[in-house]
Amino acid sequence: MNRINLQHQVTGWLLLLPAMLLLLAFTHYPAVATLWHSFFSTPKGSRPASFVGIENYQVMIDDPVFWQSLWNNLYFSLGTIPLSIALAIAMALWVNGRIAGRGFLRLSYFTPTVLPMIAVANIWLFFYTPQYGLLEQITGFFGLPSHNWLGSPSTALGALILVAIWKEAGFFMIFYLAALQQMSPVLAEAAALEGASRWQYFWRVLFPLLMPTTLFVLINALINSFRLVDHIIVMTRGGPDNASSLLLYYIYQVGFSYWDSAYAAALTTVLLAVLGTTAFIKFRFLDRRTHYQ
Amino acid sequence: MNRPEQASEHFGRGGYLLESAAAWLLGLLWILPLAYAVWTAFHAPEFSTRLELGAPLTLQNFANAWNAAPFARYFLNTFLLVSMILAAQLVLSTLAAYSFARFEFRGRDFMFFLVLLQLMVMPDVLIVENYNTMNVLGLRDTLLAIGLPYFASAFGIFLLRQTFKTVPRELEEAARVEGASALQVLLKVYVPLAKPVYLAYALVSVSHHWNNFLWPLIITNSVESRPLTVGLQVFSSTDQGVDWSIITAATLMTSAPLLIGFLLFQRQFVQSFMRAGIR
Numbered sequence: 001m002n003r004i005n006l007q008h009q010v011t012g013w014l015l016l017l018p019a020m021l022l023l024l025a026f027t028h029y030p031a032v033a034t035l036w037h038s039f040f041s042t043p044k045g046s047r048p049a050s051f052v053g054i055e056n057y058q059v060m061i062d063d064p065v066f067w068q069s070l071w072n073n074l075y076f077s078l079g080t081i082p083l084s085i086a087l088a089i090a091m092a093l094w095v096n097g098r099i100a101g102r103g104f105l106r107l108s109y110f111t112p113t114v115l116p117m118i119a120v121a122n123i124w125l126f127f128y129t130p131q132y133g134l135l136e137q138i139t140g141f142f143g144l145p146s147h148n149w150l151g152s153p154s155t156a157l158g159a160l161i162l163v164a165i166w167k168e169a170g171f172f173m174i175f176y177l178a179a180l181q182q183m184s185p186v187l188a189e190a191a192a193l194e195g196a197s198r199w200q201y202f203w204r205v206l207f208p209l210l211m212p213t214t215l216f217v218l219i220n221a222l223i224n225s226f227r228l229v230d231h232i233i234v235m236t237r238g239g240p241d242n243a244s245s246l247l248l249y250y251i252y253q254v255g256f257s258y259w260d261s262a263y264a265a266a267l268t269t270v271l272l273a274v275l276g277t278t279a280f281i282k283f284r285f286l287d288r289r290t291h292y293q
Numbered sequence: 294m295n296r297p298e299q300a301s302e303h304f305g306r307g308g309y310l311l312e313s314a315a316a317w318l319l320g321l322l323w324i325l326p327l328a329y330a331v332w333t334a335f336h337a338p339e340f341s342t343r344l345e346l347g348a349p350l351t352l353q354n355f356a357n358a359w360n361a362a363p364f365a366r367y368f369l370n371t372f373l374l375v376s377m378i379l380a381a382q383l384v385l386s387t388l389a390a391y392s393f394a395r396f397e398f399r400g401r402d403f404m405f406f407l408v409l410l411q412l413m414v415m416p417d418v419l420i421v422e423n424y425n426t427m428n429v430l431g432l433r434d435t436l437l438a439i440g441l442p443y444f445a446s447a448f449g450i451f452l453l454r455q456t457f458k459t460v461p462r463e464l465e466e467a468a469r470v471e472g473a474s475a476l477q478v479l480l481k482v483y484v485p486l487a488k489p490v491y492l493a494y495a496l497v498s499v500s501h502h503w504n505n506f507l508w509p510l511i512i513t514n515s516v517e518s519r520p521l522t523v524g525l526q527v528f529s530s531t532d533q534g535v536d537w538s539i540i541t542a543a544t545l546m547t548s549a550p551l552l553i554g555f556l557l558f559q560r561q562f563v564q565s566f567m568r569a570g571i572r
Contacts, residue, residue: 008396008397008398009396011396011475012392012396012397012398015388015396015475016392018385018389019386019388019408019444019445020389020404020445022385022444023408024407025426026416026419026423026426026445027410027411027414027415027416028407028410029422030419030422030423031419033422034422087319090315090316090319097312099312099316101317104320105316105320106559106563107559108320108321110562110563111327111552112323113566114548114552114562115327115548115551115552116503116506116522117506118506118526119522119525122529122540122541122544123326123329123330123541123544124326126329126330127329129537132537134325134326134329166323166326175567177563177567198308223413226418227417227418228417230507230522233507233510234529251421252420255421256424264421268421268422272414272418276414279410282413
């Protein structure tokens with residue numbers, strides 16, 4: 001009996017081993033190494049890295065670009081997430097309903113999700129172009145003054161938020177659609193019998209029932225807003241004057257334009273702390289409702 | 294989609310028209326940027342800012358883009374890249390998922406927790422350290438370096454584990470009685486039953502890695518290893534100045550396989566994303 005049990009254990013481990021080794025090498029090791037390297041200086045030429053304690057973090061606290069990127073990221077998350085979730089719910093309700101032309105609507109809502117972010121960024125870059133772009137032509141048609149949307153510090157981040165909403169709302173719609181299709185039609189009948197309006201039915205019945213989906217989407221949207229900077233690289237390069245720099249974009253800049261890997265490690269540690277907090281909240285609080293077993 | 298909804302039958306028609314109008318307005322707004330890109334790509338440059346209905350269609354922009362950069366090579370690279378990643382992911386995830394679903398061994402729960410961590414802390418943000426690792430391994434500027442961090446996929450492991458857990462144990466026991474080994478059971482019993490999940494995962498994985506940009510941008514440096522997304526960025530930021538017709542044509546060209554695949558298999562795409570999303 002013991003031998004069989006041992007064999008069972010060994011087989012389990014062997015099956016797991018290849019995936020686990022790669023996970024450790026490219027997810028867990030780099031996460032730990034990031035933290036470790038953030039306490040050292042950047043090796044330069046023949047001079048190896050030396051222990052500097054929290055110096056990189058002290059530099060970071062005094063670095064206005066770091067703070068701006070962090071705040072920008074916060075605004076970016078706050079700007080994209082609620083609006084794209086609201087739109088996603090509306091889209092899902094419409095596509096799930098009996099509206100004429102559902103096929104076209106579903107296609108139109110979902111297509112941006114299939115496109116690469118870099119393609120999306122190119123398309124919108126043209127859309128926003130001063131003088132030529134479609135947006136300029138539309139505002140010009142109404143006699144509004146010309147405006148460089150991506151070139152002014154006051155509108156650059158907003159313009160990027162719009163792109164992210166356009167790209168993500170259709171993706172989140174899918175999750176709501178899946179949730180709506182699992183709901184019993186009896187709910188709507190009962191609500192109608194009770195004399196509830198459609199508005200009441202949504203807020204009192206549907207919205208609470210969609211809560212697990214909303215939490216799931218919320219977490220994903222939050223992670224995405226810290227993980228995806230393709231559009232920044234294509235559209236603004238963090239500019240003008242860092243007005244649209246996000247945390248990961250700044251890490252990319254520090255790590256691969258200034259080649260200051262130690263400082264980049266300190267910045268990445270902050271990003272990991274953000275993601276880790278999100279993970280903790282998810283595992284600790286949310287997964288009590290959605291079960292993994 | 295197979296159960297057209299409920300609510301509009303039960304709640305009056307007053308709001309219905311208003312809502313239809315809103316849905317259509319949003320739908321048109323949503324398709325507008327893409328429609329504009331299609332217009333620009335299929336018309337001569339002088340029409341890119343003049344929306345005349347009778348303007349003649351042309352494929353010249355696509356031809357110009359194709360000849361201006363090694364897009365054939367980029368297509369090949371991306372194709373090899375997504376195939377390699379998908380193959381590795383399917384094999385590794387299947388083995389690991391089977392282990393988590395059906396084996397009891399010491400440390401399993403902790404290992405599973407380590408796997409789930411990757412859902413939050415993904416290689417996408419660990420660019421600096423992974424760059425160093427690739428340097429040490431001598432893999433910089435190769436397709437393998439782009440794919441390697443994604444071979445072990447927490448998402449794939451999780452998705453397949455959930456699926457395998459729903460397979461009745463009797464099926465496995467029956468196969469065992471006939472003398473099948475663990476691997477044979479996996480291949481003959483579990484994998485065939487999980488086919489729809491594999492399809493869903495494959496679609497999600499392929500579209501994800503077809504679109505991936507930041508990591509390939511960092512780790513590649515030559516035409517031989519650049520995927521389409523990076524090639525497109527290099528092309529549109531340096532070679533072209535502001536010839537939007539050609540850039541837009543190149544943009545559509547690089548997304549075309551996914552876009553066409555999506556249009557043809559819309560239902561499967563949407564259902565796959567749904568299936569992959571339900572937990």
